[in-house]
Amino acid sequence: MHLKAVALAACLAAAPALLLAQTAPADSTLAATPPMGWNSWNHFAAKVTDADVRAAADALVSTGMRDAGYIYVNIDDTWEAKTRDAQGNIRTNEKFPDMKALADYVHSKGLKLGIYSSPGPYTCAHYLGSYKHEKQDAATYAAWGIDYLKYDMCSYGNIIEKKAGKHTPENAAKRYPLDREAYEKMHQAILATGRPIVFSMCQYGWDDVWKWGPEVGGNLWRTTGDIDDTYKRMSEIGFSQAGLSKFAGPGHWNDPDMLEVGNGGMTTDEYKTHMSLWAILAAPLLAGNDLSKMSPVDLGILTNKDVIAIDQDPLGKQGDRVWAEGFSEIWSKPLSGGAQAVAIFNRSDTGKQISLKLSQVGASDSASLHDVWGAADVTATGGTYLADVPSHGVVLLRVGQ
Ligand code: GLA
Numbered sequence: 072m073h074l075k076a077v078a079l080a081a082c083l084a085a086a087p088a089l090l091l092a093q094t095a096p097a098d099s100t101l102a103a104t105p106p107m108g109w110n111s112w113n114h115f116a117a118k119v120t121d122a123d124v125r126a127a128a129d130a131l132v133s134t135g136m137r138d139a140g141y142i143y144v145n146i147d148d149t150w151e152a153k154t155r156d157a158q159g160n161i162r163t164n165e166k167f168p169d170m171k172a173l174a175d176y177v178h179s180k181g182l183k184l185g186i187y188s189s190p191g192p193y194t195c196a197h198y199l200g201s202y203k204h205e206k207q208d209a210a211t212y213a214a215w216g217i218d219y220l221k222y223d224m225c226s227y228g229n230i231i232e233k234k235a236g237k238h239t240p241e242n243a244a245k246r247y248p249l250d251r252e253a254y255e256k257m258h259q260a261i262l263a264t265g266r267p268i269v270f271s272m273c274q275y276g277w278d279d280v281w282k283w284g285p286e287v288g289g290n291l292w293r294t295t296g297d298i299d300d301t302y303k304r305m306s307e308i309g310f311s312q313a314g315l316s317k318f319a320g321p322g323h324w325n326d327p328d329m330l331e332v333g334n335g336g337m338t339t340d341e342y343k344t345h346m347s348l349w350a351i352l353a354a355p356l357l358a359g360n361d362l363s364k365m366s367p368v369d370l371g372i373l374t375n376k377d378v379i380a381i382d383q384d385p386l387g388k389q390g391d392r393v394w395a396e397g398f399s400e401i402w403s404k405p406l407s408g409g410a411q412a413v414a415i416f417n418r419s420d421t422g423k424q425i426s427l428k429l430s431q432v433g434a435s436d437s438a439s440l441h442d443v444w445g446a447a448d449v450t451a452t453g454g455t456y457l458a459d460v461p462s463h464g465v466v467l468l469r470v471g472q
Pocket of ligand 1: 112148273
């Protein structure tokens with residue numbers, strides 16, 4: 072069976088049977104590998120302007136990030152006006168004077184433009200959402216030249232809650248159809264435009280979205296609440312992804328939220344952990360820092376081509392945890408050609424030596440080992456590799472056959 076069909080079959084098998092409907096699944100040609108780019112929220116939040124987005128596009132080109140794969144320039148919340156026009160069309164506010172011109176500018180750089188909305192009447196920052204205007208909004212986005220839509224539950228959560236209760240396991244069966252319906256509505260509206268638009272679902276991993284996200288056209292879906300620029304939150308989110316690997320594949324990815332690399336709240340070792348874990352998870356790589364003011368170290372972390380190759384490997388398999396003891400964890404991700412990526416994480420507050428037995432990850436004792444961040448080939452002795460892992464750090468290996 073085709074890989075996509077295998078992954079989809081796995082999702083469908085896991086979804087509650089009575090709730091399955093015949094819909095067009097996620098388009099796997101659109102996000103064949105996890106989307107890469109930049110998003111305004113983590114650094115600029117509600118202050119983002121047209122000028123910031125242009126500067127991000129310029130920086131993606133001048134830093135080499137575009138050529139490393141970072142293609143999408145995504146405007147998050149707060150671009151919207153507070154009211155619609157007389158015909159009910161969504162409008163931009165004064166921070167974004169001409170969205171079509173901005174899209175043309177971004178496209179002229181060989182990049183793609185993303186935008187943000189909500190299935191509810193209001194977005195999370197209380198701007199206008201697409202509630203009851205889904206078709207009209209999708210048509211507007213297509214006319215502007217939008218290539219990516221992040222669709223964030225926000226106030227629609229209150230609508231679901233009123234009808235079906237809070238997102239507790241007991242209410243899941245009642246909530247799921249309403250949740251699904253909202254995303255399916257926008258999926259159909261996007262399809263009707265005829266424009267390929269990556270559909271990024273953001274409902275914080277509620278109602279087991281990974282089981283039905285692909286059915287409603289989700290090319291990616293958030294699996295958790297919001298990240299922030301601390302090791303505590305990043306690691307809590309990243310390491311909680313264990314067990315979700317079977318739900319991801321070409322065209323439909325688990326999304327543990329955007330990157331914080333370069334925002335200043337973590338050490339270099341912690342940002343390497345962030346980037347390594349996201350690569351092992353085949354997570355979307357959406358930089359969330361101010362690209363116009365980036366240190367060479369942070370740029371090096373974001374553009375390490377061996378790490379990006381792990382994330383973007385064409386096999387499209389998400390990795391998973393293979394071993395954990397105390398604050399030490401080993402994760403692996405299958406790669407094309409029979410290789411694999413293996414990450415040895417130290418979550419403790421002191422440096423540690425952690426042993427990797429090659430048999431633990433199904434590799435032979437003679438497998439080749441390359442230390443990705445150290446950019447050096449390394450060797451195992453008697454089938455065991457002893458890694459020196461700094462506090463909150465990682466040793467990321469590419470393991471051959
Ligand atoms: C939610 C999302 C964030 C961001 C904000 C914008 O919190 O999870 O990623 O989009 O809304 O208001």
